[in-house]
Amino acid sequence: MKSSVTSRSRELILPLYSALVRPHLEYCVQLWGLQYRRDMELLEQVQRRTTNNIRVLEHLSCEDRLRELGLFSLEKRRLQGDLIAAFQYLKGAYKKAGEGLFTRACSDRTRGNGFKLKEGRFRLDIRKKFFTVRVVSHWNRLPREVVDAPSLEVFKARLDGALGNVV
DSSP states (O other), rough: OOTTTTOOOOOHHHHHIIIHHHHHHHTTTHHOOOHHHHHHHHHHHHHHHHHSSGGGGTSSSSHHHHHTTOOOHHHHHHHHHHHHHHHHHHHTTTTTTTTEEEEBOOOOOOOOOOOOOOOOOOOOOGGGGGGHHHHHHHHHHHHHHHHOSSSHHHHHHHHHHHHHHHH
């Protein structure tokens, strides 16, 4: 992008990045889930370089550039995708395929959301990266109003707000 586009304006770089680059970085990420930190850093480096090309924002830190552009880090986008997929499974979007993926935790606690999931126990570290394991702790930390969303669109909007506060 840097060699083919002469302008370094926000109005040009951001739509090009969102349309041409980011879909490649996020393709099937919920399926293959990154195993190693170095792999995550390689993908994040692409986003850092692209946002650094915007002339007005080049003096800011990466987090400040993302906040200014209204973007999440790729790690947060992966978490967002995981939570959206979990919401769809839990609300019955995939009745046959998603049957038995998650187990609801039996608890009479009133703190947190009312739809907590049970965290599995395992002996192998490789299981930590499985979709059903990596999403449970994040799901259990979501506020009640996010989890109790009536539709997927409402869930996405509330989830953006909840993840935006995490930064």
